[in-house]
Amino acid sequence: MPRLLLAEDEADLARSLAVVLGHAGYEVRCAADGAEALRELDERAFDLVILDVMMPRVSGLEVLRRLRERGAAVPVLMLTARSLVDDKVEALDAGANDYMVKPFASKELLARIRVLTRNVSDLAVDQASFGDATLDRGAATLTGPLGAQALTARECQVMAVLMENPQRRVSSEGLYRRVWGIEPDAEMDAVWVNVSNLRRKLRAAGSTVRITLARGVGYHLEECDG
Structure with a gap:
C-alpha cells in the first residue's frame, strides 16, 4: 500500500482528502504545517508527498527545497490557490513533480497520484x-x-x-x-x-x-x- 504524506493547514480539507485517499487504497499521514511535515519526513519514508504551498511556520515550497537539498527523490505534488504561471514555474524549478490549483476535483487528484506513484515498487x-x-x-x-x-x-x-x-x-x-x-x-x-x-x-x-x-x-x- 503506497504511503502518502499530506501537508495541509486547512483542517476540513485535510480530513476530507484523507478520507478520499484512504478509500482509494492509500495509507495517509497528515501534517498541519510545514514544520510538522519535515518531522514526518525525518521519521519515515513516503511514496508521495502532497504539499500545500501556503502553510504556517514553514511553507510548502521551503519543505520542497529542503527535501531536494537532502537528495530525496520522493515525488512531490503541490496544492495551492496560486494559479499564476510564475508560481507554477517556481514550484517546478524547486523540484515539484506536479502542481494542482485549488479548487480541484478529487477524481483528477487521484489520477495524478496514480501517475506519480505508478513506479513506487521500482526501487531503482x-x-x-x-x-x-x-x-x-x-x-x-x-x-x-x-x-x-x-x-x-x-x-x-x-x-x-x-x-x-x-x-x-x-x-x-x-x-x-x-x-x-x-x-x-x-x-x-x-x-x-x-x-x-x-x-x-x-x-x-x-x-x-x-x-x-x-x-x-x-x-x-x-x-x-x-
Whole structure:
C-alpha cells in the first residue's frame, strides 16, 4: 500500500482528502504545517508527498527545497490557490513533480497520484547498488557490510552519477556539471571534497567498493579485494 504524506493547514480539507485517499487504497499521514511535515519526513519514508504551498511556520515550497537539498527523490505534488504561471514555474524549478490549483476535483487528484506513484515498487528510482554498496537517495544513506553511513545531498548526487554507469569514467568537469550545474558559488574543489568524503564513508561501511581516478580521464567505481 503506497504511503502518502499530506501537508495541509486547512483542517476540513485535510480530513476530507484523507478520507478520499484512504478509500482509494492509500495509507495517509497528515501534517498541519510545514514544520510538522519535515518531522514526518525525518521519521519515515513516503511514496508521495502532497504539499500545500501556503502553510504556517514553514511553507510548502521551503519543505520542497529542503527535501531536494537532502537528495530525496520522493515525488512531490503541490496544492495551492496560486494559479499564476510564475508560481507554477517556481514550484517546478524547486523540484515539484506536479502542481494542482485549488479548487480541484478529487477524481483528477487521484489520477495524478496514480501517475506519480505508478513506479513506487521500482526501487531503482531511489536505490542503486554496485558490489556490496547500496545507495538509498530517499534515505540519504550509503550501506555496506558494516552498516549505513549518512550522506549529504551533494554526496548522494555524486554517488548516484557514479552508480548510473559504473564502468564508465566520469571526469571532474562532468561531475561538476551534473551535480552543481551553474551555481555561482560552487568551485571545482567541491568535487574532490565530496569524492574524498565518499571514499571515507565507503571504508567506514566496510565496503570493498572504491572510487578510483585515472588522471586526465575521470572517476569510476571498482571492487577491490578486502
